[in-house]
């Protein structure tokens with residue numbers, strides 16, 4: 360199977376300009392100014408986290424429709440990379456959970472990401488846990504969430520993706536409904552895979568959220584084999600049906616010991632998976648002890664998970680070498696953190712909590728750090744080979 364290029368996903372040939380954007384064009388030929396996120400953050404942080412989320416996206420969607428959003432955010436230098444047979448315009452992606460229903464992909468695509476991962480989506484709609492279920496820990500640039508896969512179900516997500524203009528690299532992250540017994544979890548994943556297959560550039564299998572009872576049990580034992588085998592078999596059928604092979608990635612937790620990581624790595628190779636995403640949020644609290652909200656139930660993300668995720672990436676890389684690409688996520692708050700993930704063996708990175716604390720400028724900063732790192736590596740190689748590098 361050949362390389363998948365942005366634009367091939369929906370068979371569209373390019374960006375479709377909206378009518379309102381076309382009207383705004385003559386007035387807005389150039390970048391207005393870079394919007395300093397630091398100005399908006401005090402206002403956003405004065406709201407409850409979920410309220411701030413809805414407020415931000417109601418404005419981002421509006422500004423995108425008016426053609427203004429891309430003029431308010433910094434541009435990101437192209438930094439193409441091929442991973443899982445997919446050509447990414449740059450290696451910095453949006454991590455799952457921010458856009459669970461794929462409602463905001465047009466706005467998000469304007470921010471300069473090399474790829475977007477939407478979801479987690481479950482076969483049927485479900486409300487998630489009661490509010491409040493998301494908490495900021497600003498002293499440690501962290502968040503605790505126990506959203507519990509609140510989403511409108513896979514049919515709604517598919518409609519949203521079809522309605523969007525987005526033609527870039529789109530990962531769709533799938534999960535199981537809270538009401539499905541864990542013994543039947545594979546049926547939910549297979550159903551979701553079937554529904555999203557045609558629209559996703561790659562599909563992520565999320566078995567690492569701490570907020571769905573027993574979900575993390577799927578990371579080991581017989582249940583992992585049952586799940587991976589079911590997905591492998593379903594993908595074979597889908598390849599026959601659609602004539603295209605979509606890469607599958609598995610997303611794992613930071614709270615695994617080395618034996619568990621090794622066992623997952625081996626099974627990913629055995630079942631023909633294409634990538635591993637490390638990591639999701641942690642259930643540990645050592646790094647935030649004593650802080651307000653530290654004892655809230657849920658998954659902890661941001662700075663406290665950086666080191667844990669790094670260790671998982673290093674262990675995966677020791678086991679897998681270059682055989683299976685690693686997507687690094689967890690606590691990336693700066694370009695240096697993105698570089699650190701790359702040095703540990705990650706080919707791509709994803710951001711979530713960093714965006715909330717740093718805003719969209721973080722995307723370009725990470726991309727730049729990774730671009731320079733890659734250039735250094737290329738220079739070293741070419742010096743060794745006795746030739747000079749041309750970019």
Ligand SMILES: Cc1cc2nc3c(=O)[nH]c(=O)nc-3n(C[C@H](O)[C@H](O)[C@H](O)COP(=O)(O)O)c2cc1C
Pocket residue numbers: 454455456457459478479493502504506508532565568610638639640659660661662664688689690691709710711712713
């Ligand atoms: C509010 C919130 C919701 C999340 N929802 C999901 C989700 O639905 N699916 C998933 O795979 N990861 C989810 N995550 C985990 C993130 O994608 C990411 O793996 C994790 O937060 C570590 O990265 P970070 O420190 O950059 O946030 C969520 C994280 C947060 C903070």
